Amino acid sequence: MTTITAPAETGHDHGRCVDGALGRAEALCASRGARLTAIRRQVLELVWSGHRPRGAYAILDDMAVEGKRVAPLTVYRALDFLVEQGLVHRIESLNAYIGCPDPDHAHPGQFLVCRECGNAIELNDARVSAAIDACARDQGFTVDRTTVEVRGLCTTCRNSLA
Amino acid sequence: MTTITAPAETGHDHGRCVDGALGRAEALCASRGARLTAIRRQVLELVWSGHRPRGAYAILDDMAVEGKRVAPLTVYRALDFLVEQGLVHRIESLNAYIGCPDPDHAHPGQFLVCRECGNAIELNDARVSAAIDACARDQGFTVDRTTVEVRGLCTTCRNSLA
DNA sequence: AGCGTTATGTAACTATATAACAACGATGAG
DNA sequence: CTCATCGTTGTTATATAGTTACATAACGCT
Numbered sequence: 001m002t003t004i005t006a007p008a009e010t011g012h013d014h015g016r017c018v019d020g021a022l023g024r025a026e027a028l029c030a031s032r033g034a035r036l037t038a039i040r041r042q043v044l045e046l047v048w049s050g051h052r053p054r055g056a057y058a059i060l061d062d063m064a065v066e067g068k069r070v071a072p073l074t075v076y077r078a079l080d081f082l083v084e085q086g087l088v089h090r091i092e093s094l095n096a097y098i099g100c101p102d103p104d105h106a107h108p109g110q111f112l113v114c115r116e117c118g119n120a121i122e123l124n125d126a127r128v129s130a131a132i133d134a135c136a137r138d139q140g141f142t143v144d145r146t147t148v149e150v151r152g153l154c155t156t157c158r159n160s161l162a
Numbered sequence: 163m164t165t166i167t168a169p170a171e172t173g174h175d176h177g178r179c180v181d182g183a184l185g186r187a188e189a190l191c192a193s194r195g196a197r198l199t200a201i202r203r204q205v206l207e208l209v210w211s212g213h214r215p216r217g218a219y220a221i222l223d224d225m226a227v228e229g230k231r232v233a234p235l236t237v238y239r240a241l242d243f244l245v246e247q248g249l250v251h252r253i254e255s256l257n258a259y260i261g262c263p264d265p266d267h268a269h270p271g272q273f274l275v276c277r278e279c280g281n282a283i284e285l286n287d288a289r290v291s292a293a294i295d296a297c298a299r300d301q302g303f304t305v306d307r308t309t310v311e312v313r314g315l316c317t318t319c320r321n322s323l324a
Numbered sequence: 325a326g327c328g329t330t331a332t333g334t335a336a337c338t339a340t341a342t343a344a345c346a347a348c349g350a351t352g353a354g
Numbered sequence: 355c356t357c358a359t360c361g362t363t364g365t366t367a368t369a370t371a372g373t374t375a376c377a378t379a380a381c382g383c384t
Contacts, residue, residue, distance in 0.1 A: 071333070073373075077331080095372090110297070143314040144314040147310070150303070150305055151307045238342080
């Protein structure tokens, strides 16, 4: 079974989308006793500024624009926290971060990243996970963390290029 | 079906292992009319110095030690060539490169990377590929390239830690 | 208030990767 | 053989990504 969470192509109210993510983050952190401080919240919001992975230094610049000039380390610390809490995923092949639409359930990230528009669709396919786990088991390998990233062309971009 | 290529834990004659890789590279490049120049050959050899992913700058240092001092760009260019020819894979989660034991057949890399010893085992599991392809198809996503990297603990290290 | 823990600030630094342009060198056409 | 061409390498500078070490501040508990 595949669970997909992607930006609806049309009629996507991103303001609502971001608000939802921030709300979920608040609730989650509260329930865990984790502190979603002002900086962490702002970084999370900036990560969610779109559905495309955003680099640490891009976020740094965003913050400067918003009048909050901080050091790289500050952003990295906030990102580390957010990743730890499962609120954002890191896209290894882009050195960038993206908001997780479903932070309540721990899961490995699986992403389709479009080379044209840059949007990343998060998948969560049990077959993929199962196949990877089976391979690891065959090798006697204990899994900490898996990275699945697919680079290519999304439907929208393929159509608009045609 | 899973095809595995890993360093034999015991009795692994690495000299032979590297020679084999270089031989295959020569043959492959010759058959394609691609030029395996001295630099490219040396970089390939250095990538193959072990079965763990090696960073571009580590290779740069290796070359300096061997008396061939070059600029980063030179190494990156050689690596780009080698990746293009399928002779080495890039491990995104480590910003590092590893030799491919089976360059003759195009394939996405799938890796188990041990957090202790750093060794990377290349898998090539059809179920994993199939599951990913199916997901992409479901989304109308055209695949260019897939990255599958599993971080964890290999059998040997788990046993020796026990 | 006092104390330990967690979060943030500051600065310098290391690591990874690319840009722009010049020069070299193998190969093939004339 | 010579020249033109194209791919490869050299050189320098720069962009991007991430970390180390240490100081300070805020919170949360007793």
